[in-house]
Amino acid sequence: MGNILIKNAEIITMNKQEEIIHGDVRIKDDLIVEIGTGLIPQGDEQIIDATNRTLIPGFIQTHIHLCQTLFRGKGDDLELMDWLRKRIWPLEAAHDEESLYYSAMLGIGELITSGTTTIVDMETVHHTDFAFQAIAKSGIRALSGKVMMDQKGGDVPEALQEDTASSLQESVDLLEKWNGYGNGRIQYAFSPRFVISCTEPLLTEVRDLSARYDVKVHTHASENLGEIEIVQAMTGMRNIVYLDHLGLANERLILAHCVWLDAEERRILRDRGVHVSHCPGSNLKLASGIADTPGMLHEHVSLSLGADGAPCNNNLDMFNEMRLAAIIQKPHHGPTTMDARSVFRMATIGGAKAVGMEDKIGSIEVGKKADLVLLNLYNFHTFPSYDVDPISRIVYSATRADVETTIIDGEIVMERGLLKTVDKEI
Numbered sequence: 001m002g003n004i005l006i007k008n009a010e011i012i013t014m015n016k017q018e019e020i021i022h023g024d025v026r027i028k029d030d031l032i033v034e035i036g037t038g039l040i041p042q043g044d045e046q047i048i049d050a051t052n053r054t055l056i057p058g059f060i061q062t063h064i065h066l067c068q069t070l071f072r073g074k075g076d077d078l079e080l081m082d083w084l085r086k087r088i089w090p091l092e093a094a095h096d097e098e099s100l101y102y103s104a105m106l107g108i109g110e111l112i113t114s115g116t117t118t119i120v121d122m123e124t125v126h127h128t129d130f131a132f133q134a135i136a137k138s139g140i141r142a143l144s145g146k147v148m149m150d151q152k153g154g155d156v157p158e159a160l161q162e163d164t165a166s167s168l169q170e171s172v173d174l175l176e177k178w179n180g181y182g183n184g185r186i187q188y189a190f191s192p193r194f195v196i197s198c199t200e201p202l203l204t205e206v207r208d209l210s211a212r213y214d215v216k217v218h219t220h221a222s223e224n225l226g227e228i229e230i231v232q233a234m235t236g237m238r239n240i241v242y243l244d245h246l247g248l249a250n251e252r253l254i255l256a257h258c259v260w261l262d263a264e265e266r267r268i269l270r271d272r273g274v275h276v277s278h279c280p281g282s283n284l285k286l287a288s289g290i291a292d293t294p295g296m297l298h299e300h301v302s303l304s305l306g307a308d309g310a311p312c313n314n315n316l317d318m319f320n321e322m323r324l325a326a327i328i329q330k331p332h333h334g335p336t337t338m339d340a341r342s343v344f345r346m347a348t349i350g351g352a353k354a355v356g357m358e359d360k361i362g363s364i365e366v367g368k369k370a371d372l373v374l375l376n377l378y379n380f381h382t383f384p385s386y387d388v389d390p391i392s393r394i395v396y397s398a399t400r401a402d403v404e405t406t407i408i409d410g411e412i413v414m415e416r417g418l419l420k421t422v423d424k425e426i
C-alpha cells in the first residue's frame, strides 16, 4: 500500500454535495486521507500528475464468474438452460487447478484494465482455492465462493454433482481460509448456483451459515422463463417467493438477473433489502429478456451492475454494461429513463451498497478506501465532446482504452496497461 498524491484531477466524487470537483487526492496506505486543491507533497509520496485526467471511484461488479473466462466464445447463440447443459457445465467440470487459476487471472486482468476494482464472483464446484489465489495475487477486491450444486439430475454432469454435507463443508473451509484475507480485501460469499441446482436442506443451511459468519449469499434468480418454469415445478412457487419462504431474502442476498418478476416478488426484494445485480449484456445475449430496471428503481429496489461470465456477453467491461443498462430501456420508457447518472450510480455506490461496504467504497471521500480509476477522456472518440458533462461522457462514449491507472486498497495494480501483482506470498 502506498503513499500517493494525485494532482490536478477532475474528480467525480459521487458524493451528493459536491459531485464533480477539481483538485488533488492524498492516499495514505489503503485510505483516502485528504481531498483539496494545492496539496503539498509529503515525505516519500508518489506523485501522479492527473492534469486533463478524470478520477472516478473504481467500478463494482456484483455478478461475475471468473471460472468462465476461458470459455468465451464457446457457448454462443444458445439460451440459458441449453447453454448451461450443453456447454458451460461440461466445461466447468473439465477445469483443473491450473486452468481455473489462469481463467481467474485472465478475467481479473480484463476487469482491472477496464476499471473494475471490486467483484462479486461465483466459482465452479471444484478447485476454488486456486481462484482465491489468483484474486489474492492480483490485488482485486472480491467477494467470492465455490458454486454449490447438490441437486442430483437435471442434466448436470456427474463431476459437478455434490453431496449436501461436502458442499457445505468445503464452503466453510474456504471461508475460514480466505474471509478477511489481505487487509479484508477478500470476503467469502456462499454461492448456491440457483434454485434448480440446490436442495432445500442446502439452502436453509446456507441461510444460517451466512447469518452466523455475517457473509453474503450470491445466487441467480428469475433470469429466464424456462428456469422459472422448472422452479415452479420443483417448489410450487415463484422463484423469489420460494427464496423468501426459505428465509433467504434479506440484505445479505445478492441476486443476479431478476428479469422476470411479478409485483409480489418486487415487493419482497424491496421490503427485505435484497440486492439485485442487473446484467444487461448477458440478459440480451442469452435471450433472457430485458429487466424492468426503471420499475425497480422507482420502487427503491437496490440495483447494481455485473457483466456475468465471459461467455454470457463476451465482455467483462463495465463501460459496456453501463451503456447497455441505459440504452436498452429508452425505446420503451423514453429517452430520459436510465440516464447516465442513474447507471453510473449503479456501477459505483449501488455496488458498494450491495456488498455492504457503502461506508468504505463506491465514492471518493475522505476516510474511504483508495479504490480509484484514472481515465484519460481526451482520446479521439471522446475528445470532440470535452465540454460535455463528464458522467455522460463516461457512460456514452468512454471505453476500457481510456483507463490509465487502477488503484485498489491504495495499491497501484495497473498503470498504462501494465498489471502488477500485489501479493508476493502467493
Ligand code: GUN
Residues within 6 Å of the ligand: 065, 080, 084, 088, 193, 194, 220, 223, 282, 308, 309, 312
Ligand atoms: N444460472 C445458473 N448458472 C448460471 C451461469 O453460470 N450463468 C448465468 N448467466 N446464469 C446461470
Ligand code: FE
Residues within 6 Å of the ligand: 063, 065, 220, 256, 308, 309
Ligand atoms: Fe451468472
